[in-house]
Amino acid sequence: MINKIIETINEEQSFLITSHVRLDGDALGSELALFLVLKDLGKKVVIYNQDETPTHYSFLPAAQKIVHQLGDIKQYGVVFVLDCSELERVGEKAKEIGKIKILINIDHHISNNGLSPLKIWDGKASSTGELLFRLFRQMRCKMTKDICTNLYAAILTDTGGFRYSNTSKDTLWAAGNLVENGADPQWISENIYESDSPAKLKLLAKALETLSLDFKNKISSLVVTQKALMEAGASYEHTEGFVEIPRSVKGISIAVLYTQLANDYFKLSLRSKGKVNVEKIAKKFGGGGHANAAACRIKGDIETIKLKILKAVKEMQ
Numbered sequence: 001m002i003n004k005i006i007e008t009i010n011e012e013q014s015f016l017i018t019s020h021v022r023l024d025g026d027a028l029g030s031e032l033a034l035f036l037v038l039k040d041l042g043k044k045v046v047i048y049n050q051d052e053t054p055t056h057y058s059f060l061p062a063a064q065k066i067v068h069q070l071g072d073i074k075q076y077g078v079v080f081v082l083d084c085s086e087l088e089r090v091g092e093k094a095k096e097i098g099k100i101k102i103l104i105n106i107d108h109h110i111s112n113n114g115l116s117p118l119k120i121w122d123g124k125a126s127s128t129g130e131l132l133f134r135l136f137r138q139m140r141c142k143m144t145k146d147i148c149t150n151l152y153a154a155i156l157t158d159t160g161g162f163r164y165s166n167t168s169k170d171t172l173w174a175a176g177n178l179v180e181n182g183a184d185p186q187w188i189s190e191n192i193y194e195s196d197s198p199a200k201l202k203l204l205a206k207a208l209e210t211l212s213l214d215f216k217n218k219i220s221s222l223v224v225t226q227k228a229l230m231e232a233g234a235s236y237e238h239t240e241g242f243v244e245i246p247r248s249v250k251g252i253s254i255a256v257l258y259t260q261l262a263n264d265y266f267k268l269s270l271r272s273k274g275k276v277n278v279e280k281i282a283k284k285f286g287g288g289g290h291a292n293a294a295a296c297r298i299k300g301d302i303e304t305i306k307l308k309i310l311k312a313v314k315e316m317q
């Protein structure tokens, strides 16, 4: 499969790269690394994302090249759909993008049901960035500092700073290799994790007041309401990483961040420690993700939703 993909890269001339809405470090770092590799090969390449690049990722090399207007899809021979388990995740243009002649999916979500027959998929890989690292090595690409910086950022963010259970020997080996070729861990971490706005911290202060522990202190959660967002002058993008706070409570198995999207509508970010599989919970409510990190959306008021989650956790015991 990987050889067929390399063949396609060699034969085709015009590529589109895209990823999911609500961009994260893995989506962006992967897109930009692939963009730079294809550019080095002399190809015509465009990165299209529905959403704007979050400010703390704008330092990534080539990030300013990303466009948010799709344009005429007839110009593309191939589309790479990165870090997506379903085509719909790319947003409103999913159908149109699906019409491009050759679709290559590179992904590591366990919920992937076969978005495209042409794929690199490994549910055990830490990140799409790690999968691209493998691809680039097989292609014998020249690993420039900019390519390494993007791939390192992708792997760093999807492993929660090399702390999640998806951090394997291969992950760390890849990261080491990227550092050897120019990625600067301190500079990358500072840009991603130590560049918060006061609005984000004000929102965090409000969210912290909602910290609650349920199910014999095994589930900890935070709630971000629309009221809190408004009062802090913050936006949804500022909630990134908040789920790490309930996750850091000693002895818990599951952490949940409830973000209010509309009056009776919440987004749930789920994290687990150890062997607890939160992907199973997310799936119950139409979501997906990984064993230790998953997400879903549920309609209803917060109390009812919390009870639903409690029930789902009890059923898993």
Ligand SMILES: [Mn+2]
Residues within 6 Å of the ligand: 026, 027, 083, 108, 126, 127, 128, 158
């Ligand atoms: Mn990912």
